[in-house]
């Protein structure tokens with residue numbers, strides 16, 4: 106089979122984990138690193154890092170993403186499949202049961218972005234024209250299929266199930282931006298991040314699962330399903346993807362995944378560096394998902410864990426956070442568990 110790419114983007118690690126790799130930096134969570142992560146379990150206290158999946162509520166965050174809807178199976182023997190009397194021919198059992206089906210927009214609430222979530226235009230085959238490429242040179246229209254294509258829509262490669270198969274368990278490290286910036290809409294660059302980490306004595310090592318606590322998700326949850334645009338789009342901190350030093354740190358630090366308790370991890374860019382006409386809206390998405398194979402976790406509920414860690418002068422914990430093993434999906438809800 107012909108190689109998928111001849112040249113890779115400047116910062117890409119394509120091929121470094123194998124020509125056909127589909128999990129990127131998750132390869133850095135080795136058995137030895139997982140063993141070290143388990144040593145962070147000292148009290149045996151566990152935290153659920155997911156919102157209820159019907160939050161934020163409404164669709165003001167991303168109009169196309171809707172809250173979950175529940176359906177029940179068609180009636181059977183005159184009954185809905187809720188409080189359904191289980192029968193054996195004419196004999197009546199004493200059991201009743203309930204089944205349901207749920208339509209979930211995979212990125213509506215606490216979630217992982219799959220490596221198939223974002224691609225970029227790049228001339229990887231050097232034919233003079235940019236094509237749509239994803240991590241490791243996988244292609245839009247070939248590996249990532251649209252609804253009009255046979256077998257689509259879905260990811261033939263880079264689907265979220267590949268992430269699930271790694272189990273997604275390792276050492277989490279918390280950085281608390283909320284303690285510095287509160288509800289201020291702050292674009293956090295490299296210098297800001299390093300200052301927080303220095304002052305709080307946070308160390309990040311290769312393979313660590315990096316978590317940024319901003320307080321946004323906690324504030325959204327407090328609105329009980331009715332958050333407004335001011336909160337959703339104009340409050341609390343986000344990473345600043347226009348800061349090349351921050352992008353370089355993400356690359357050099359060796360973090361395995363990047364997680365935040367906000368929407369999109371980073372703020373949308375309104376203009377290109379140097380005033381270019383076209384530029385990425387979400388440069389961290391590009392560096393992480395496309396170039397380096399770093400999955401992004403978004404809308405996680407980190408505040409209770411963050412507060413516990415801060416009170417106990419700790420920043421590290423065991424994190425277990427598989428997505429659904431849902432073949433071909435571009436993202437997945439998650440119910441991550443942190444154990445301290």
Ligand code: UVW
Nearest residue numbers: 212218368369370403
């Ligand atoms: C977008 O798709 C804009 O970002 P996210 O990764 O938040 O889903």
